[in-house]
Amino acid sequence: MPTDFETTTIAFDEETGVGYLTLNRPDALNALSSQLREDIVAGLRELNEYNDDGVVMRTVVVEGAGGNFCAGADITEFEEGPPTTEVDRSHYRFIREYPLPVIAKIRGYCLGGGLETAMSCDFRIADTDARFGLPEVDLGIIPGAGGVQFISRLANPSVAKEIAMTGEHLPAERGAELGIFNDVHAPDELDAAVDEFAETIASKPPLSVRTIKKSATMATQTGLREGIEYDADVFETLLWTDDHKEGVRAFAEDDYEPEFQGK
């Protein structure tokens, strides 16, 4: 059975292949203490360890306990020193480089480092009551984990400047219009919508899904020619997998339900 950590809990459903990681500091609106940042990494690492053969766990949903996703870095720790200068070894990078797709399920506040955590995930799905923003400007700093960079790519640099310079809390629907959130649902429909989305991704051939994650990351980090060459190389590799044969068989045979094994 999965372990619970001091400030995160994990769970998984072997039937669907969906894992869950919950940020669990509801009294502090899940503010990112150093303990919580460590426990996010520990929880995700443990979920992936259940994945010996690469197919038990196929996607992970990250959410916050108590009706909020995360109100950013724990400001009470700022006096002891900066939240972390180790961005490269942080939970943000761990999520970005995690082999499985990660979905942020967002309710309530999603601010500062909380929004940067969500933007480190592969998908962001929110409810209509959620509020997002980058309020670091009011603390005399900037979003230190890529907030302006992410929004410049997901929306555009002008929108990133607007959000980071005003520090305003914006409604999730605006985030969806801007491309920062993938989707927004009524509060009582969010759980089902996220589960359905997670299960859809989890039902797809695991090697294709993992490769698409890497390809999309490359698209933001390399030139077009290099990215297309990468896609062409991995495409050829995937042509020789059992899952490719399985997909072709399911296409050809009307009543055949494919079982993708990640091989």
Ligand code: CO8
């Ligand atoms: N840090 C610590 N505690 C917090 C935080 C936080 N970010 N946010 C809320 N809390 C605590 C409050 O202190 C309060 O605790 P207590 O009950 O003990 O007084 C509890 O959570 C509930 O909060 P409020 O009473 O304030 O609730 P409200 O509903 O009145 O307000 C807000 C909610 C608007 C979200 C308000 O709490 C707020 O403005 N919080 C701070 C938001 C913020 O500025 N976030 C950005 C932090 S900076 C950051 O994220 C930079 C990340 C950089 C990463 C760099 C990596 C290198």
